[in-house]
Amino acid sequence: MKNDTQKSILLWLFLALLITSCSKDEPIKDFDKQKVEEQKGQEQSGGETDEENQNVLETTEEQDEADGFKLADIKKPVDGGRVALAVKFSGQYCPPCGDVADDWDEAPHKYKNLIVATLHPFEGYSPEFYNREAGAYANALGCRGIPNVFANLNGDKVSAWNTARMLPYTEQKPNISSVIRCKQSDNKVSLRIKSDNLEGKSYTSVKALIWVLEDGIKAYQTKHRNYTHNHVFRSAPLGLWGQNYKVGAKQEFSFDLPNNVQDKTKIELVYILLNSQREIIYVTKFPLK
Numbered sequence: 001m002k003n004d005t006q007k008s009i010l011l012w013l014f015l016a017l018l019i020t021s022c023s024k025d026e027p028i029k030d031f032d033k034q035k036v037e038e039q040k041g042q043e044q045s046g047g048e049t050d051e052e053n054q055n056v057l058e059t060t061e062e063q064d065e066a067d068g069f070k071l072a073d074i075k076k077p078v079d080g081g082r083v084a085l086a087v088k089f090s091g092q093y094c095p096p097c098g099d100v101a102d103d104w105d106e107a108p109h110k111y112k113n114l115i116v117a118t119l120h121p122f123e124g125y126s127p128e129f130y131n132r133e134a135g136a137y138a139n140a141l142g143c144r145g146i147p148n149v150f151a152n153l154n155g156d157k158v159s160a161w162n163t164a165r166m167l168p169y170t171e172q173k174p175n176i177s178s179v180i181r182c183k184q185s186d187n188k189v190s191l192r193i194k195s196d197n198l199e200g201k202s203y204t205s206v207k208a209l210i211w212v213l214e215d216g217i218k219a220y221q222t223k224h225r226n227y228t229h230n231h232v233f234r235s236a237p238l239g240l241w242g243q244n245y246k247v248g249a250k251q252e253f254s255f256d257l258p259n260n261v262q263d264k265t266k267i268e269l270v271y272i273l274l275n276s277q278r279e280i281i282y283v284t285k286f287p288l289k
Contacts, residue, residue: 055252057192069181069192072286074271077174078112084169085272085283086116087150088160089134089143091125097147098223100160104149105230107163113170115285117213117270119233122146128219129229131260133236140240154278175201176247176282180271184288187257189237194250195273195282203273203281209242210253211235211270213285214261231268234258242274264288 059067077083088104090097108114120126121138125146137143141150147160151169158165178195191210197203212234221227236242237255245251261267273282 056246057250057252059192059250064181064192068183069190070183070289072180072182074178074180074284074286075115076284080173081113081171082174083113083115083283084151084166084172085270085280086114086158086163086166087137087141087153088116088118089121089138089146089148090118091120091122091146092128092220093125093222094146095222098221100147101221101224101227103163107166110163111167111170114166115270115283116231117211117233118229118231129232131233131235133240134233136240152279153274156279174198176203176273178271178282178284180284180286182286182288188254189257189269189288190252190254192250192252193271194248195245196248203247203275206245206247206281207242207274208238208245208251208253209236209272209274210238210255211272212237212258212261213268213270214263215266215268217262234260241278242272245273
């Protein structure tokens with residue numbers, strides 16, 4: 001009986017320490033150290049893609065339509081700026097993450113050139129949304145606590161407590177324009193993509209990434225309980241760091257939707273182009289119809 005009482009006291013002390021550590025100046029730490037090696041391995045396995053996986057096409061728009069590829073309704077920049085991506089690391093059982101959740105949900109409506117993707121990198125804090133790819137991105141970007149927000153995939157961090165810190169990224173001049181056509185059959189998705197340099201730009205070989213996001217998921221979130229989670233990261237089906245893409249060419253990418261998707265009608269795909277420094281030179285998103 002005495003041992004049970006001591007264990008209960010120790011458990012309550014640990015929980016009190018965890019809760020009091022959650023403040024704006026001190027985000028929740030990653031206590032899931034056993035996942036670090038798995039995350040590193042996942043990061044290393046998502047690198048280069050064999051040349052045989054690339055499919056350069058010379059098809060016309062009419063041929064694409066005949067093949068069942070429909071023009072995607074991609075997000076386009078407005079007011080002379082360019083679309084930017086806020087990579088937000090969060091957790092369901094993270095009190096400060098609950099504090100900023102609504103602000104980042106509202107941000108894409110407030111800033112028309114902004115896309116938000118919410119990644120749940122730590123299994124202990126997000127039992128419903130955690131996946132290894134999110135953990136691998138956190139490891140690669142040096143994210144050791146939540147909430148955290150990055151404006152690039154090379155460790156370019158901005159404040160999680162001020163969505164306006166993303167504004168400078170949305171006000172930059174655009175680099176690239178894209179035409180994306182999509183075909184879906186059950187879980188199989190195929191994309192035909194042609195991305196071209198805008199005037200004055202000379203990008204050649206880059207990396208093309210696809211992120212699968214899901215909206216409208218009812219699940220627990222600290223301080224919200226029955227919260228509607230949006231733009232939840234589900235997978236990176238072309239690999240963590242994507243596949244080789246030659247700017248100016250039309251290429252086809254095919255992949256399967258991940259098993260963790262709850263509602264296929266609420267999926268959005270994010271298309272990202274990275275330079276060799278893992279800076280985002282182009283990003284857009286579109287609903288999967």
